[in-house]
Amino acid sequence: MTAARDLRAELRVTAEELIGHCNPDQLPFETTDELVALDAVFGQERAVRAIEFALGMRDSHYHLYVSGLDGFGKTTIVESFLRRQAAQMPAPPDWVYVRNFEDPDRPIGIRLPAGEGRSFADAVEYAVDHAIEDLAAAFDSDTYARQRAEAGKNLETKRAALLEQLAQTAAEAGFQLQMTPTGIVSAALHEGKPIDEDTFKSLTDEQRADIEHRAEGLEKSVQEAMLQMRALEREAQESVDQLDEQVAGFAIDHLFSPLAARYAEDREIAEFITTVRDDLRKERRRVLEPANPAVSAMGGAPNPQQQREALKHRYSVNVFVHNDPQRGAPVIVERHPTYYNLVGRIEYVGQMGTMITDHTLVKSGSLARASGGFLVIRLRDLLTNSFAYEGLKRALNTRAVAIENLGESLGLTPTTALRPEPMPLDVKVTIVGDPSTYSLLYRLDPDFRELFHVKADFDTDFERNETNVRGLASLVRQVCEEFGLRPFTRAAVARLVEHASRIVEDQRRMSANMGAYTDIIRQADYWAGEAGSPVVDEEHLHRALDEAEYRSSLVRDRIQIMIDEGSLLIDSQGARIGQINGLSVYDLGDISFGRPSKVTCVVAPGRGSIVNVEREANMAGRIHNKGFLIARAFLAERFGQSRELAVNASLTFEQLYGDIDGDSASSTEIYVLLSALAEVPIDQGVAVTGSVNQLGEVQPIGGALAKIEGFFDVCNARGLDGKQGVMLPRSNVPNVVLRKEVGDAIDEGRFHVWAVSSVEEGIEILTGIPAGVRNEDGTYPEGTIFRRVADRLDAFANSLAGGPGMRVETRIVPAQQGPTPTPPGVPPAPPPEPPIGVEWAF
Numbered sequence: 116m117t118a119a120r121d122l123r124a125e126l127r128v129t130a131e132e133l134i135g136h137c138n139p140d141q142l143p144f145e146t147t148d149e150l151v152a153l154d155a156v157f158g159q160e161r162a163v164r165a166i167e168f169a170l171g172m173r174d175s176h177y178h179l180y181v182s183g184l185d186g187f188g189k190t191t192i193v194e195s196f197l198r199r200q201a202a203q204m205p206a207p208p209d210w211v212y213v214r215n216f217e218d219p220d221r222p223i224g225i226r227l228p229a230g231e232g233r234s235f236a237d238a239v240e241y242a243v244d245h246a247i248e249d250l251a252a253a254f255d256s257d258t259y260a261r262q263r264a265e266a267g268k269n270l271e272t273k274r275a276a277l278l279e280q281l282a283q284t285a286a287e288a289g290f291q292l293q294m295t296p297t298g299i300v301s302a303a304l305h306e307g308k309p310i311d312e313d314t315f316k317s318l319t320d321e322q323r324a325d326i327e328h329r330a331e332g333l334e335k336s337v338q339e340a341m342l343q344m345r346a347l348e349r350e351a352q353e354s355v356d357q358l359d360e361q362v363a364g365f366a367i368d369h370l371f372s373p374l375a376a377r378y379a380e381d382r383e384i385a386e387f388i389t390t391v392r393d394d395l396r397k398e399r400r401r402v403l404e405p406a407n408p409a410v411s412a413m414g415g416a417p418n419p420q421q422q423r424e425a426l427k428h429r430y431s432v433n434v435f436v437h438n439d440p441q442r443g444a445p446v447i448v449e450r451h452p453t454y455y456n457l458v459g460r461i462e463y464v465g466q467m468g469t470m471i472t473d474h475t476l477v478k479s480g481s482l483a484r485a486s487g488g489f490l491v492i493r494l495r496d497l498l499t500n501s502f503a504y505e506g507l508k509r510a511l512n513t514r515a516v517a518i519e520n521l522g523e524s525l526g527l528t529p530t531t532a533l534r535p536e537p538m539p540l541d542v543k544v545t546i547v548g549d550p551s552t553y554s555l556l557y558r559l560d561p562d563f564r565e566l567f568h569v570k571a572d573f574d575t576d577f578e579r580n581e582t583n584v585r586g587l588a589s590l591v592r593q594v595c596e597e598f599g600l601r602p603f604t605r606a607a608v609a610r611l612v613e614h615a616s617r618i619v620e621d622q623r624r625m626s627a628n629m630g631a632y633t634d635i636i637r638q639a640d641y642w643a644g645e646a647g648s649p650v651v652d653e654e655h656l657h658r659a660l661d662e663a664e665y666r667s668s669l670v671r672d673r674i675q676i677m678i679d680e681g682s683l684l685i686d687s688q689g690a691r692i693g694q695i696n697g698l699s700v701y702d703l704g705d706i707s708f709g710r711p712s713k714v715t716c717v718v719a720p721g722r723g724s725i726v727n728v729e730r731e732a733n734m735a736g737r738i739h740n741k742g743f744l745i746a747r748a749f750l751a752e753r754f755g756q757s758r759e760l761a762v763n764a765s766l767t768f769e770q771l772y773g774d775i776d777g778d779s780a781s782s783t784e785i786y787v788l789l790s791a792l793a794e795v796p797i798d799q800g801v802a803v804t805g806s807v808n809q810l811g812e813v814q815p816i817g818g819a820l821a822k823i824e825g826f827f828d829v830c831n832a833r834g835l836d837g838k839q840g841v842m843l844p845r846s847n848v849p850n851v852v853l854r855k856e857v858g859d860a861i862d863e864g865r866f867h868v869w870a871v872s873s874v875e876e877g878i879e880i881l882t883g884i885p886a887g888v889r890n891e892d893g894t895y896p897e898g899t900i901f902r903r904v905a906d907r908l909d910a911f912a913n914s915l916a917g918g919p920g921m922r923v924e925t926r927i928v929p930a931q932q933g934p935t936p937t938p939p940g941v942p943p944a945p946p947p948e949p950p951i952g953v954e955w956a957f
Contacts, residue, residue, distance in 0.1 A: 122876065122880060123867075123869060123880055126869045126876060127867055128848055128861075128868045128869065129861070129862075130853075130861040130862035131862075133823075133848070133851045133852070133853045133857075133861065133868060134613070134853050134855075135613055135616045135851075135852035136613065137609040137610075137612040137613050139605045139606040139608070139609035139653075142584070142585075142605040142608060143585075144605055145604065145605060146602040146603060146604055146605070146650055147588060147591045147592040147595060147603045148592070148602040150588055150591075150592040151589060151592070152589065152592045152593040153586065153589040153590045154593075156195075156196075157577075158574075158578070158583045158586060158625070158627055159192070159573055159574060159577065159627065161571075161572055161574065162181070162183075162192075162572055162574070163571075165179075165570065165571035165572070166181075166571050167196075168569060169543070169545075169569040169571070170196070170197075170200050172569070175511065175514055176565060176568055177568045177569055178543060178544040178546070178567045178568070178569070179193075179544070179545040179546070179567070179569050179570075179571060180545075180546050180548065180553055180567045180569065180570045180571070181193050181545060181546065181547045181548070181571045181573065182548060182549065182550045182553050182570055182572050182573065183550070183573030183574075183575070184549065184573075185549070186628055186629075186630040186631065187573055187575065187628050187629060187630065188627075188629030189547050190493070190547050192573075192629075193491060193547065193571075194491060197446045197489040197545070198446050200444075201443045201444035201445065201446050201489060202442075202443045203443065204443050204444035204488070205443070206229035206230070206438045206439060206440045206441075206443055206444060207229060207444060207445070207486055207488065207541070208226045208227055208228055208487070209227040209229060209230065209232030209233075209434065209436055209437050209438055210225070210227070210232070210435045210436040210479075210483070211224070211225050211227060211232050211235065211236065211432050211433060211434050211435055212224055212432075212433040212474045212475075212477050212535055212536075213225060213387050213433070213474060214429060214430065214473070216390050216394055219473065219474075220533055220534060221533075221534050221535070221536065222433075222473075222474035222533065222535045222536065223383070223387070223474075223536055224435070224535065224536035224538055225383050225387065226539075227384075229438040229439070229440040230437070230438065230439060230440040232432075232434040232435075232437045233434050233437055235384070235432060236431070236432035236434050238374055239374070239388075239391065239430060239432050240427070240431065240432070242367075242370040242374055242391075243391070243395070243426075243427055243430045245370055246366070246367035246370050246371070246395055247395075247423055247427065249366040249367060249370070250363060250367060250395075250399055252366070253362050253363070253366040254399075259358075259362055263355065266351055266354050266355055266358065267351070269351070270347060270348065270351040273347050274344055277340055277343055277344055277347070278292075278294075278340070280340075281336060281340040284333070285301060288329045288330075288333045289304050289329055290303055290329070290330070290333050291309055299337055299340075299341070301330065301333055301334075303315075303326045303329075303330065310326075360396060363396045364396065367392060367395060367396070368392070371388055371389075371391070371392040374388045375389065391430050394429075394430075395426075395430070398426060398429075401422045401423075401425075401426050431474075431475050433474055433475045433476075435477060435478075435479050435483065435538065436484055436486065436538070438487070443488075444487055444488035444489065445484060445485050445486075445487065445488035445489070446485075446488055446491070447481045447484050447485040447489070447490050447491070448491045449492050449496075450493070450496065451496065452492050452493075452496050452497050452500060452507075453503055454500060454502040454503045455520075455521075456480055456503075457480045457481055457482055457492075457500075457503045457507060458480045458482060458503070458506040458510065458517075458518065459477070459478055459479050459482070459483055459516060459518040460477075460478050460480070460518070460520060461476060461477055461478070461518060461519070461520050461532070461533050461535075462476040462477075463476065472533055474535065477518055477533070477535050478518075479518075480516070482507070482510050482540065483538055483540070486516070486538070486540050486541055486542050487541055487542070488542065488543070489542065489543050489544075489545060490542050490544045490545065491544075491547065492507075492545070492546050493546075493547050493548070494546050494548030494549070494552055495548065497546065498552075502521060508562045508563070508566065511540070511542075511544065511566050512562065513537075513540075514539065514540050514541070515537040515540050516538045517537040519532070519534070520532070544566075546567065553570060573627065574627055575619065575626070575627055575628070576621065576624040576625060576626055576627050577624060577627055578623065578624055578625075579615070579616055579622070579623055584612055584625075587608070587611065587612060587625065587632070588605075588608050590629070590632060591603050591608060591611065591632075591636055594632070594633050594636045594637070595636070595640075598637060598640075600637065600640040600651070601640050601643050601644070601648070601651050603639075603650065603651045603656075604651065604653070606652060606653040607651050607652050607653050607655065609653070610653045610657060611632070611635070611636075611656060612625065613852060617820065617852040618631065620817075620818075620820045620850045620851070620852065621850050621852075622849050622850075622851070622852055623849055635656070635659055635660065635663070636651075638663060639655045639658075640655075641659070642655045642658045642662070643655040657855075667705045667706040668708070670701070670703060671710075674701075674710055675828060678710075678829055678832075679832055679833075684713055684769065684770065685711050685713060685829060686713070686799040687711075687799060687826075687830050688799060688800055688833075688836065688838075688839075689800075690797060690799060691796055691797060692790055692791060692795065692796045693715055693716045693718070693787060693790050693791035694714070694787065694790075694799070695714050695715075695790065695797050695799075695881070696711040696714075696801070696803065696826070697711065697714045697780050697783040697802070697803060697804070698710075698783075698802050698803065698804040698841070699711075699775070699780075700821050700825075707818070707821055708821050708824075708825055709818060709821035709822035709823070709824060709825025709826065710826075710829070711802050711825065711826050712768050712769070712771065713770065714766065714783055714784065714787050715766070715767060715787065716765065716766045716784075716787040716790070716791040717764070717765050718762050718763065718764045718765075718792055718907075719763045719911075720761055720762065720763065720911040720912075720914045720915050721763025721764075721911070721915075722759070722761065722763070722915070723760040723761070724762075724763045724764070725747050725750070725760075725762070725763075725765075725766070725788070726763075726764065726765045727740075727743045727766050727767070727784070728765060728766065728767035728768075729768060729771065729775055730743060734771070734773070734774050735774070735775055735776065736774065736775065738776050739775055739776045739778060739780070741778060742778030742784075742807075743781065743784060745778070745781055745806075745807060745808060746781045746788070746807065748809040749785055749807060749809055749874065750788065752810070752811075753901065753904075754901075754905055754908055756893065757893060758908070758909075760908060761908055761912035761915050762792065762908060764788055764791065764792075766784050766787065766788065768780075777816070777817075778806040778816070779804050779805060779806055779816035779818070780804075781805075782803060782805040782806060782874060783805075785807060785811075786803060786874070786877060786881055789878055789901075789904055790878075790881070790882065792903070792904040792907045792908065793900050793903035793907065795884060795900060796882070797881045797882060798838075798881055798882070798883075800830070800836070800838045800840070801839070801841070801842055801869075801880065801881055802822070802841050802842070803842050803877065804816055804818075804819065804822050804841070804842075805843060805844040805871070805877070806844075811874040811875065812872065812873055812874075813845070813871055813872055813873055813874065813876075813877060814844060814846070815844050815850070816843075816844065816847065819844075819847040819850050820850065820851050820852060820853065822841065823841045823851060823853065823857065823868060824853065824854065824857055826839075827841075827857050827860065827866055831860070831866075835860060835865040835866055837864055837865050838867075839866060839867070840866055840868055840869060841867075841868050841869070842868075842870075842871055842877060842880055842881070843868065843869075843870060844870065844871065845871060846872075848870050851868070874886065875887075875888075882900060884900050885899050885900070886899060886900045887900060887901035887902055889901070
């Protein structure tokens with residue numbers, strides 16, 4: 116027992132090595148109010164360099180993929196980078212759509228300097244509004260009315276002279292002319308009176324022929340007169356049109372001349388202004404002519420006011436993208452990237468029972484608004500909208516935004532649709548996602564691989580050094596400033612640093628989960644407020660952590676109650692053969708905790724069958740099965756070099772009713788198997804964790820922190836006796852950041868942690884007996900654990916050596932496995948009937 120006590124003292128780990136203490140006296144401030152709020156990223160050098168590279172590369176294929184776990188502040192960090200970069204960049208140009216008067220279905224896009232889009236639209240609207248008013252006033256003026264009346268009077272004078280001359284010609288030919296609504300009617304005269312039908316029949320043939328001859332001559336004169344009259348009307352109309360054109364030009368030209376001069380150097384805008392002016396002259400009748408009241412009342416035609424509004428709408432400028440010249444390049448974070456939100460859309464309005472659209476109903480998406488700057492999208496949201504993902508790739512590949520609704524883009528709507536001129540696209544897209552999805556897209560989607568050449572990997576933790584500790588303190592200052600919280604004392608910051616290491620279970624590193632920091636900072640401020648403190652001190656942070664744990668620990672506490680009540684059989688004192696306390700971690704998402712699990716082993720003479728009950732019951736995962744097979748290999752390496760292992764062994768996790776996985780129990784299974792074979796009891800006050808390789812080296816595992824504290828809670832609830840503790844791999848010591856209560860118990864000698872590197876060290880800690888080192892002849896020293904195991908195996912082999920009592924174990928397995936060959940000297944069992952197969956286990 117002396118050797119065991121010495122080894123335990125040698126391998127015992129001090130509390131100082133297990134708490135990851137941060138000395139507040141080394142922090143160069145009293146409260147975080149003395150610090151500058153965080154304005155840069157700390158601890159993520161790899162990601163920062165990737166982001167800076169992507170922002171510096173203006174090539175269209177160097178878009179950025181930000182990879183990392185959710186909740187680590189990736190979007191916030193990237194957005195801050197982009198905004199700083201965007202503030203140093205010039206604002207991109209505006210983009211407007213105007214009517215294409217030659218092809219209204221294809222609106223024209225015009226580029227304008229940043230901030231000029233709305234002023235241009237306002238200037239055009241002002242000119243058009245006043246032009247319509249001035250047109251109405253000009254054509255309603257007395258001067259215009261007199262000019263129109265004079266033109267009409269001149270026409271009537273000329274028409275009267277022409278008709279008078281025609282009437283004289285008719286009279287000379289013996290005819291009388293009459294004006295009717297349908298035209299001019301002539302009647303032959305007889306004895307000074309129009310001749311009727313009876314009189315005409317009573318005339319001689321010569322007289323009737325003479326009248327018809329004279330009528331033919333008159334008809335030619337009438338036709339010539341009608342042609343002259345139409346020519347007079349055309350001349351009069353042309354004169355009126357010329358007058359109207361002059362009046363309209365005088366009324367509106369002065370409104371468009373300043374616009375034309377202002378944008379004279381921009382050919383597209385100058386052409387549009389000229390076209391609007393000319394078209395407004397042509398469309399002046401819509402301003403001047405009132406609608407038919409009867410038709411308007413039936414809804415068949417718009418009223419005069421609607422006519423004018425429609426005319427204004429015709430010349431409206433649609434400001435598709437507007438940028439503030441004082442704010443630099445845009446940074447757009449699209450949180451709902453549907454196809455229409457991302458690419459844009461063409462809206463429709465109902466009019467007279469049908470749906471219509473025009474250039475004013477073309478609406479921009481986030482891609483267009485981000486052009487000249489940056490667009491941030493979360494991959495999860497993007498992939499839930501497959502059309503949006505395809506639309507994004509199409510826009511990035513073509514470097515243009517083509518606005519078309521889904522029906523047209525998919526070819527589902529064969530009707531004529533609006534086709535706005537595509538807007539040139541110059542944008543740097545940042546997609547925020549997880550590593551696994553990036554790998555899938557990179558392998559399976561060539562477009563993604565071609566477009567997103569830069570990946571910024573955000574680590575889950577970073578080194579715990581002076582720079583990053585001060586960065587965390589500055590983060591606290593920033594959060595306090597952002598949410599109006601109380602300042603933190605340096606003791607509270609030191610406690611937060613320890614918690615940061617505790618999250619990642621590594622004294623040498625700190626968590627990079629910015630969301631978790633923000634959450635705990637705000638909770639600590641709440642408890643400081645409840646205590647009436649003007650600052651957040653260590654006790655308030657400790658209270659916040661305890662309360663958060665308590666809110667999520669219902670399952671953990673229920674399991675502890677079951678252990679206390681004896682429903683779950685766990686021994687924490689005494690010694691038992693073939694029984695050991697393994698350690699498991701329960702991960703519920705918002706909380707993970709450790710609890711001991713009783714592992715037992717029974718052995719008997721046999722032919723080398725070592726069975727794990729969970730594996731046989733399909734309750735174990737692949738990693739657990741691998742660990743168990745390694746444990747079997749270790750046993751074969753230590754004791755099967757010169758003989759077959761004449762043992763049947765069964766190992767199980769008692770009272771386990773769910774699936775298990777992981778290889779952290781592989782060393783535990785070896786220890787309990789050695790105990791059962793050597794018939795040496797294991798100290799039940801020591802719980803064990805650690806994986807093992809085939810050479811017996813104990814390897815690190817996950818969850819060491821939770822496992823130690825879980826076993827401590829069980830022992831503490833029953834009363835610590837100063838002998839209890841946990842044995843873990845030596846390489847896991849830096850992964851332990853214990854809470855204060857456990858650290859104090861270790862420091863006072865009421866609880867212990869031992870760190871081992873090999874199975875030999877572990878079994879000696881558990882039993883108080885050395886494992887033993889193999890002699891040159893292959894045997895182990897007397898009294899050692901390994902010697903007792905070897906002797907017991909020899910005894911099993913002797914009991915099976917051909918004499919009475921020899922038995923063969925069979926085990927039911929799936930039929931396709933078939934039986935293993937029967938060893939020499941062992942009679943085969945009867946062949947099984949299908950579909951059941953038998954595996955011979957030795």
